[in-house]
Amino acid sequence: MGRLEGLAVVRSRIHGYGIVAQRRFAAGEVICFGDGVLWEDDEEFDDTYALILHSGDVRTGEAPDPRPQRDLFWDLADQTRWLNHSCDPNSVVEAKWVPSQHTVDAWWTARRDIEIGEEITYDYAFSAAVAEPCYCGAASCRGVIVDPEDIDKLPDDLRRRLTIKRAG
DSSP, X not given: OOOOTTEEEEEOSSSSEEXXXXXXXXXXXXXXXXXXXXXXXXXXXXXXXXXXXXXGGOEESSSSOOOXXXXXXXXXXXXXXXXXXXXXXXXXXEEEEEGGGTEEEEEEEESSOBOTTOBOEEOOOOOGXXXXXXXXXXXXXOSXXXXXXXXXXXXXXXXXXXXXXXXX
8 A cells, every 4th residue: 555645644633643735735636545445234344444335325437327235335444544534624535336346436635725734634424323522623513523414313422512503
């Protein structure tokens, strides 16, 4: 596994390790691609660093569109596993199922200009079932790493940590 061009793994102020820009990235620019191992939802594995591709919303770049019948997990196996969450992220991750290769393409794109030394982050948007406290430090921090659409499904202990109003 090679190093990610223009990026460095460092100790993070957010959590554990993180990745910082060693060069400037312009809004809309692809920052990096992620390599990983494919797992299906019925297989046992540690999903700590996995991107989830739900069977109903997996994008493909090919026709016809043979969408997977089950959720897939792209377990990040390179430096992209150190990209931290932020409620005000500077990047967005996208992924698509590539049926002809039975694999996933995943990439991070800058949402805005990113300066040298800035930590690269994206919004994990966890489901309420696996949500956890957030320590991103963003002015707009939700207090919990959760998909905003799932806020009403949070258990009481995490609901108390919310710093934003519930949906509805």
